[in-house]
Amino acid sequence: MRFPYKTDYGQDLDLFKSSSDRFWYGLLALVLLSMPLWVDTFWLGEVSYVFILGIVGIGLMILTGYAGQVSIGHAAFLGIGAYTHAILLSMGTPFVVSLVGATALSTLIGAGVGFPALRVAGIYLAMATFAFNFLVEFVFVRWESMTGGFSGFAVASPEFLGVSFTSGGGFYYICLLSIVLAILLTLNLLRSPTGRALIALRDSETAAQALGVRLARYKTTAFAISAGLTGFAGALFAHRIGYLAPDIFTIMFSIQLLLMVVVGGMGSIHGAIFGAIFVGALPQLIAIMRDYLPDSVARQPGIEPGIFGLLLVLTILFEPRGIYGRWLKIKHYFSVFPMHKKAAFSRQKSYTKSER
Amino acid sequence: MTELSQLIVYGLATGCIYSLIALGFVLIYKATEMVNFAQGDLLMLGAFVAVTFILTLGLSYWLAFILAVIVMAAFSYGLDAVVLRRVIGQPQFSVVMLTIGLGFIFRAGATMIWGTEPYNFPAPFSSGVSVVGGVVISHVAISIVVGTVVLCSILWAFFRFSKLGVAMQAASQNQLAAYYMGVPVKRIFSLIWAISGGVAAVAGILIAPLTLVDNTMSMLGLKAFAAAVLGGFGSIPGALVGGILIGMIEQVSGAYFIDGSKDIAAYATLLLVLLLRPQGLFGAVGRKKV
Numbered sequence: 001m002r003f004p005y006k007t008d009y010g011q012d013l014d015l016f017k018s019s020s021d022r023f024w025y026g027l028l029a030l031v032l033l034s035m036p037l038w039v040d041t042f043w044l045g046e047v048s049y050v051f052i053l054g055i056v057g058i059g060l061m062i063l064t065g066y067a068g069q070v071s072i073g074h075a076a077f078l079g080i081g082a083y084t085h086a087i088l089l090s091m092g093t094p095f096v097v098s099l100v101g102a103t104a105l106s107t108l109i110g111a112g113v114g115f116p117a118l119r120v121a122g123i124y125l126a127m128a129t130f131a132f133n134f135l136v137e138f139v140f141v142r143w144e145s146m147t148g149g150f151s152g153f154a155v156a157s158p159e160f161l162g163v164s165f166t167s168g169g170g171f172y173y174i175c176l177l178s179i180v181l182a183i184l185l186t187l188n189l190l191r192s193p194t195g196r197a198l199i200a201l202r203d204s205e206t207a208a209q210a211l212g213v214r215l216a217r218y219k220t221t222a223f224a225i226s227a228g229l230t231g232f233a234g235a236l237f238a239h240r241i242g243y244l245a246p247d248i249f250t251i252m253f254s255i256q257l258l259l260m261v262v263v264g265g266m267g268s269i270h271g272a273i274f275g276a277i278f279v280g281a282l283p284q285l286i287a288i289m290r291d292y293l294p295d296s297v298a299r300q301p302g303i304e305p306g307i308f309g310l311l312l313v314l315t316i317l318f319e320p321r322g323i324y325g326r327w328l329k330i331k332h333y334f335s336v337f338p339m340h341k342k343a344a345f346s347r348q349k350s351y352t353k354s355e356r
Numbered sequence: 357m358t359e360l361s362q363l364i365v366y367g368l369a370t371g372c373i374y375s376l377i378a379l380g381f382v383l384i385y386k387a388t389e390m391v392n393f394a395q396g397d398l399l400m401l402g403a404f405v406a407v408t409f410i411l412t413l414g415l416s417y418w419l420a421f422i423l424a425v426i427v428m429a430a431f432s433y434g435l436d437a438v439v440l441r442r443v444i445g446q447p448q449f450s451v452v453m454l455t456i457g458l459g460f461i462f463r464a465g466a467t468m469i470w471g472t473e474p475y476n477f478p479a480p481f482s483s484g485v486s487v488v489g490g491v492v493i494s495h496v497a498i499s500i501v502v503g504t505v506v507l508c509s510i511l512w513a514f515f516r517f518s519k520l521g522v523a524m525q526a527a528s529q530n531q532l533a534a535y536y537m538g539v540p541v542k543r544i545f546s547l548i549w550a551i552s553g554g555v556a557a558v559a560g561i562l563i564a565p566l567t568l569v570d571n572t573m574s575m576l577g578l579k580a581f582a583a584a585v586l587g588g589f590g591s592i593p594g595a596l597v598g599g600i601l602i603g604m605i606e607q608v609s610g611a612y613f614i615d616g617s618k619d620i621a622a623y624a625t626l627l628l629v630l631l632l633r634p635q636g637l638f639g640a641v642g643r644k645k646v
Contacts, residue, residue, distance in 0.1 A: 070449050072456075116631045123391045124589070126452055127581050128630045131623035138620045251578075255456055262453055306464025312457030316450050317442055 015187060032176060036169040044172050045240070050280035051175035052236045055182045057260050057272030059229030062186060064258070065267040066195065067222035068202030073113070073129030074257045076136035077227045079249030080106045081234025082155075083140065083147055086244055089156040102235040103228050110227020114220040133251050140246035152245035155238045175236055182229055183269060189225070198222050252305065259308055263315050265322030274323040282307075358490045363607040369497035369566070371603020372504040374622075376559035377580035378587065378595035379508075380552040386590055387528035387548045390440065390451045394459035395556055396577015397466075402428045402557025403564045403573060404466055407475045417480050425557045432553025436546040463571050472571070477564035500562045507558055508596065511551070524548055579606075582626035588636025597637065 006012060016022045036044060056078060063069050081102040088098035113132050140147050147153055158171060189195045197218045200208035209215055238244060256279060264275020286304060319326055325345075333340045380395045392398075405427050409420035439458070443450050484495035515521035526534040527544045535541050560573065567573065583602045587594025602622050610618025617624075629636060 064449070068447075068449070070452060116627065116634075123448060123452060124585065124630055124634065126391075127585060128627060130578065131582070131626040134620055134623040135627070138616065142614070142616060255460075258453065258456075303464060303468075305460045306468075309457040309460025309464065312453055313439070313461065316446075316454045316457070317439070320446065320450060 015184075036172055044169070046280065046284075048172045048175040048236075049240055050276050051179040052233050052240055053257075053260065053276035053280050054179050054273050055233035055236070056230050056257055057264065057276045058179075058182050058186050058269060059226045059233065060257055060261050061267075061269065061272040062189070062198070062229070063222050063226035064261055065271065066190065066202060067198040067219065069219060069222060070123075070126040070258075071129040071223075071226070072126050072251065072254050072258060073131075073133035073136075074226075074230050075249040075251070075253035076133040077106045077110060077230040078234040078237060078253070078257075079136060079140060079244075079246075080109055081231030082238035082244055082249075083153070084231070085235035086153055086155045086238045087146060095159055099232065099235050103232040106231020106234065107224045107228035110231075111220050111224040113227070114223025130251055130254070133249075133254055137246055137249060137251075140249065147244070147246070150246065152243050154243050155241075158239050171239060178232070178236060182232075186229075186269060194218065194221060256308060259312050261322075263311060263322050265324030265327075266320075268324050270327075271322050271324040274327070278323065359611070360608075361489075361491045363611055364604055365491055365493055365497060367604035367607035368600060369500045369603070370563070370606065371583075371600035372500050373559050373563045373576065373599070374580045374583040374602050375596045375599025376504060376507070376555055376562075377577055378584040378599045379511075379592065380555045380559075381580065381584045382590060382592055382595045383548055383552045383555070386592075387524065388440075388444075388545050389448070391448070391455070392552070393452060393455040393577070394462060395552070395580065396574040397459040397462040398428060398432060398553050398556035399560040399563075399576060400466060400569075400571055400573040401431070401462055401560075402553075403477070403560035403569045404470050404475075405557070406561045407477055407564065407569045408470075410478060411475065417478070421558075421561055424561060425554045428557035429550040429554035432556075433546045433550040435553070436549035440549070441542065441545075459574065459577075463574055466571050474568040474570035477561075477569050479565040482565045496565045500566075503558065503562045507555065511555075520544075520547070579622040582622040582629075585626055586629050586636055588638040591636070591638040594636055594638030 016025060035047065039047070056074065059077075060071065060074055063071055084105045085098050085102040088101050089095070093101065113129065116128055141149055143149075158174065190199075197208065197213045198221075200211065200213055201215065201218055205215060241248065260275035260279045261272055262275075263278055264273070265271025283304075286307060315322060321328075329345055332344060377395050377399060380398070381392055384390055384392050402424055406420045406424035409415045409423055410417065413420075415423070435458070440451070440454065443454055479496065479499070481495040481499055486493050486495065486498075515525060523534070523539045524544055524547070526537065527539055527541050528548075531541050534544075559576075563573075563576070579602065580599065583599035584595050585598070586601060587596070587598025602625060605625055606618055606621045609621040613621075
């Protein structure tokens with residue numbers, strides 16, 4: 001086990017904790033940058049999708065993992081971003097401007113939804129967000145002049161400075177750049193006073209309030225940032241799917257997004273990324289698994305949501321810290337190799353926490 | 357006027373179902389502070405179990421009714437004892453996610469066992485109608501209202517007069533004190549889950565002749581949240597009144613507002629209540645203690 005011995009303030013500000021971190025992230029950057037050279041278009045598309053999910057994951061992680069507010073309605077923000085972007089593009093707005101427009105609109109709406117959240121806590125918020133999801137879905141269906149209703153809406157291909165990049169490399173780099181920016185933004189946000197206020201608010205609202213954290217302000221901020229990032233990802237998502245229909249942005253999708261952060265690992269950026277990889281890869285895994293299962297089980301229509309549910313339940317029961325938590329445990333096991341203690345990560349015994 | 361009374365009668369019937377589901381939430385919430393997002397799925401399972409008893413085993417309606425309620429009560433008891441008890445003490449978020457996950461599993465399981473085709477639910481009074489002052493009232497609607505009233509009276513008497521019911525009240529008011537007085541709190545909680553599962557089964561069987569039995573029934577559970585919140589989460593009379601109000605709001609908005617608003621009226625009401633009066637009609641949201 002290594003303990004970084006900090007000798008100056010610069011080290012505290014450093015994004016990488018040690019030189020080995022620097023090496024591994026450098027290697028990862030190299031692999032990701034060179035990917036279009038040695039990976040075919042299909043997998044490039046899949047990786048871009050994971051990046052998009054990753055941005056949503058980071059957005060949701062800020063809200064749920066750091067500020068402790070549950071949202072079962074993030075597909076709505078994704079949809080708002082996607083529709084705004086597509087509509088702006090169809091009106092001839094340049095790519096970057098419409099991207100900013102989509103982000104801005106979902107940020108505003110996010111702040112609006114965050115507002116009732118100030119008065120209610122915990123479960124009420126979960127209910128408010130899923131009600132919001134249904135309302136937004138309704139608007140997508142009914143506002144036919146704008147959204148095309150049930151029949152859907154074709155998205156114009158992305159074009160930047162007169163260069164069009166529909167498939168493969170170009171779009172991949174846009175997504176890569178976006179997720180890197182999102183991560184940097186979030187890392188910096190989390191060590192700013194705002195980020196620390198969010199974490200304080202998650203751990204104990206009352207204590208945070210006593211220390212002068214203004215709940216109203218920070219909850220709304222968390223909602224707005226989270227919705228903004230999700231809306232931004234939604235704009236990219238619109239290009240990824242190419243054709244928008246209201247039945248994509250349902251509560252099922254919201255729950256899938258939430259599954260992403262829970263399975264990935266609550267309260268860490270790594271968790272959001274791991275979760276995105278996991279959820280992005282899951283349909284493929286299920287498709288592969290189907291080949292090995294007997295037909296009577298594999299051809300069942302309801303199997304996919306069932307697997308989602310099962311994974312959710314198993315994660316919460318057996319590894320509440322998600323994939324990232326498990327990864328930390330494995331890492332710890334090897335770094336202290338013969339001296340690993342079973343109790344190193346065990347939780348304190350806990351009793352029912354009362355909200356009354 | 358006749359149209360409005362017709363809508364109100366129909367709204368009263370669906371509202372009673374919302375009331376029963378909301379009652380299930382509230383019972384569990386009052387006792388364990390868990391919010392059960394799978395209540396609608398329990399309702400769906402109850403209806404499926406009953407339909408199996410009737411169609412496959414050829415039992416009579418009343419026998420199937422009682423057996424399905426017992427099966428669902430036992431199932432919910434097991435659910436609490438095996439799964440939900442493990443997350444006590446974890447943040448509320450975990451419980452929400454856990455019950456959502458369980459709901460998904462139940463729905464997938466129901467699809468695997470019973471398929472995607474909806475079942476017609478045969479009840480002895482399925483086709484009967486009465487006309488009162490120009491308003492057509494189906495006997496199914498009457499059965500729902502009567503069933504709700506009977507069930508609520510039984511539950512009221514149970515909580516008021518039986519030793520077990522009083523122990524349940526004690527456990528939900530103060531776990532520790534109840535424990536010191538010799539109340540087996542864990543078993544009581546599982547029993548409350550059992551009651552809640554039984555209530556869900558009753559609701560499922562009552563509404564089944566009206567809707568057909570398939571896995572979209574679980575969506576009723578989400579709408580019932582609106583009922584529970586409107587009445588003030590944690591208040592039993594509130595849940596009952598809230599459910600009936602939501603049922604009526606839904607019917608009336610479906611007829612008099614824009615097309616399709618029936619589907620979202622409950623959710624819109626939910627948001628409005630949270631915005632304007634988060635404590636609901638009957639509830640009291642206290643300050644959170646540290």
